[in-house]
Amino acid sequence: MSLVLIGRFFRDSRWLGLAAISGIFLFEIILAKTISEFDTSAIEAVLKIPFVARAWKTLLGSDVVGMISGTGLASIGAAHPFVYLVSAAVLLSECTRVIVGEIDRGSADMLLGLPTTRVAIYLSSTFVWMAWGAALCLTALLGLRIGVQLSPLFEPVDFPRILALLPNMFALYCAIGGLATGVSAFLTRRGRAVAIVLAYLLISFAVNFLAQIWAPMGWLARCGVLYYYQPLEQVKSGAIAWDDIGILVAIGGIAWIAGLIRYTTRDIPA
Amino acid sequence: MLAIETRGLTKQYGAYRALDGVDLRVPAGSVFGFLGPNGAGKTTCIRVLLGLLRASSGEARVLGKSVWNDGAALRAEIGYLPGDVRFNDFWTGRETLRFLDRMRGGRSAAEITRLAERFQLPLEKHVRSYSRGMRQKLGLIQALMHKPAVLILDEPTTALDPLVQQTLFEELRAVAADGRTILFSSHTLSEVDHLCEYVAILRGGKLIEQDRIEALRKRAVRNVELDFFDEAAATSLRWPADFHPGVCGPRSLIGSWTASPQALLQWLATLPLEDVRISEPSLEDLFLGYYDLRPNGKPAANHGAAA
Numbered sequence: 181m182s183l184v185l186i187g188r189f190f191r192d193s194r195w196l197g198l199a200a201i202s203g204i205f206l207f208e209i210i211l212a213k214t215i216s217e218f219d220t221s222a223i224e225a226v227l228k229i230p231f232v233a234r235a236w237k238t239l240l241g242s243d244v245v246g247m248i249s250g251t252g253l254a255s256i257g258a259a260h261p262f263v264y265l266v267s268a269a270v271l272l273s274e275c276t277r278v279i280v281g282e283i284d285r286g287s288a289d290m291l292l293g294l295p296t297t298r299v300a301i302y303l304s305s306t307f308v309w310m311a312w313g314a315a316l317c318l319t320a321l322l323g324l325r326i327g328v329q330l331s332p333l334f335e336p337v338d339f340p341r342i343l344a345l346l347p348n349m350f351a352l353y354c355a356i357g358g359l360a361t362g363v364s365a366f367l368t369r370r371g372r373a374v375a376i377v378l379a380y381l382l383i384s385f386a387v388n389f390l391a392q393i394w395a396p397m398g399w400l401a402r403c404g405v406l407y408y409y410q411p412l413e414q415v416k417s418g419a420i421a422w423d424d425i426g427i428l429v430a431i432g433g434i435a436w437i438a439g440l441i442r443y444t445t446r447d448i449p450a
Numbered sequence: 451m452l453a454i455e456t457r458g459l460t461k462q463y464g465a466y467r468a469l470d471g472v473d474l475r476v477p478a479g480s481v482f483g484f485l486g487p488n489g490a491g492k493t494t495c496i497r498v499l500l501g502l503l504r505a506s507s508g509e510a511r512v513l514g515k516s517v518w519n520d521g522a523a524l525r526a527e528i529g530y531l532p533g534d535v536r537f538n539d540f541w542t543g544r545e546t547l548r549f550l551d552r553m554r555g556g557r558s559a560a561e562i563t564r565l566a567e568r569f570q571l572p573l574e575k576h577v578r579s580y581s582r583g584m585r586q587k588l589g590l591i592q593a594l595m596h597k598p599a600v601l602i603l604d605e606p607t608t609a610l611d612p613l614v615q616q617t618l619f620e621e622l623r624a625v626a627a628d629g630r631t632i633l634f635s636s637h638t639l640s641e642v643d644h645l646c647e648y649v650a651i652l653r654g655g656k657l658i659e660q661d662r663i664e665a666l667r668k669r670a671v672r673n674v675e676l677d678f679f680d681e682a683a684a685t686s687l688r689w690p691a692d693f694h695p696g697v698c699g700p701r702s703l704i705g706s707w708t709a710s711p712q713a714l715l716q717w718l719a720t721l722p723l724e725d726v727r728i729s730e731p732s733l734e735d736l737f738l739g740y741y742d743l744r745p746n747g748k749p750a751a752n753h754g755a756a757a
Contacts, residue, residue: 182553184549184552184553185553188549192538192540285536286534286536287536287537287538288502289497289500289502289530289532289535289536290532290535290536290537290550290592292500292501292502293500293502293525293528293530293532294525294550294553294554295522295523295524295525295526295553295554296522296525296553297521297522300522445504446504447502447503447504448497448502448503450493450497450532450533450534
């Protein structure tokens with residue numbers, strides 16, 4: 181790794197990263213405020229209707245009947261599509277910015293003409309997107325914590341239980357980041373790399389969604405990374421999902437290593 | 451000692467061979483012109499030397515080090531200007547150079563200031579506001595600023611006005627006087643003629659010639675202009691196979707001579723000439739000779755009637 185490169189990559193990504201952190205932080209505060217105003221008895225009554233309960237399960241990926249607790253509702257802040265969307269945007273941007281973006285822009289010659297190795301560039305780029313991923317994960321939970329403090333819910337939130345989501349959430353970021361970095365190393369067009377990973381995530385999201393209402397899709401859902409991040413289930417059980425974390429790290433790790441091998445041996449087109 | 455050496459360097463893209471067994475030998479401390487039209491393989495060869503492309507076969511060494519295995523250490527000693535230089539548009543010129551300097555150890559601040567003044571480049575402006583010529587100047591400054599042992603410049607005068615070209619040539623002469631090596635790729639023959647002592651000519655991925663320009667001139671065709679006493683002598687002239695007639699006038703004939711000077715003098719002595727002018731070919735003549743007169747890198751069949 182190179183500190184100079186890391187400094188440069190952080191600098192190039194700082195506005196997007198800071199905007200995403202601010203956005204997620206504000207979102208979590210607004211979410212906490214919204215949840216604090218829920219009429220929980222009314223929600224519980226509505227959830228007793230089977231169709232509504234099923235619709236919620238489909239949307240949130242977990243059975244929410246009996247989960248109308250402060251901690252359960254607060255955990256939505258770690259799995260809301262807005263958080264996914266913003267985080268995925270940052271990750272896709274950062275993972276593709278250097279590895280394929282420099283080639284696409286035609287500035288790779290300058291970078292690779294410097295006295296550094298491709299391994300150092302790859303590692304420095306990875307360090308930066310991982311750091312942004314960690315910052316986004318922490319921001320989501322920190323925003324939730326502060327939001328709940330500003331707008332207390334109807335019952336105390338068990339924050340250690342929500343904090344236990346952090347490893348799984350970060351593993352999901354690493355899986356997406358590893359995939360995006362790996363795909364980038366094989367391509368010469370940044371837009372194509374973003375499109376491929378985005379399509380995979382959307383399919384993963386859709387299949388995960390469909391698997392809730394149609395059991396035969398269950399096996400296919402296992403091919404998507406989102407299957408291995410079920411925060412509501414985790415909050416319910418209170419245990420860290422080590423198996424899911426292991427699978428996510430393996431998916432990201434394999435793609436990342438394949439990308440590293442490709443990037444260090446490939447031709448850089450003019 | 452050789453600053454750059456390739457042996458049997460080949461780069462294959464599927465069925466297309468961009469470089470075909472190139473044996474380039476650039477002496478240390480020389481200014482070496484790298485000639486060839488677009489698509490001849492100059493940029494491919496340079497990109498292999500920088501480790502941007504991996505050779506399909508063969509070997510490339512710069513300053514005795516393998517360009518692929520010792521790439522990072524080697525690039526500290528190379529100043530490189532790509533053919534199409536691009537930078538981060540959102541940085542200023544100074545930020546760009548500061549970053550590149552830090553990557554190379556951070557010892558070039560004074561040289562950056564000197565070169566920016568020399569090339570009259572406003573470093574506080576963002577790169578996105580630079581013209582094509584200003585970007586080229588920024589590229590030149592970053593290639594020169596760390597005083598590299600080897601400078602590899604891919605068409606460096608592109609987009610530069612004639613005044614800046616002169617400034618560049620002065621800087622390059624200073625680099626050469628310092629005993630450093632310059633590989634100067636171009637298809638502008640006059641600037642190579644003006645600056646370089648050695649030249650290599652690439653065609654279709656093959657190196658068809660490399661030597662001192664003077665040696666090439668001595669070996670090459672000579673331009674011969676013949677003025678006869680009368681039209682009859684001119685029209686009845688029969689020439690040897692080594693003479694290639696070009697322009698004909700009523701009493702004159704201009705052509706090129708591809709054999710030894712002695713043979714030329716022997717032939718001229720037999721002619722009823724009023725005047726004769728023999729000149730060394732320009733680099734352009736040499737270059738065109740390699741492309742027009744020597745298909746496949748070999749002397750072509752002579753078209754003149756046998757004497």
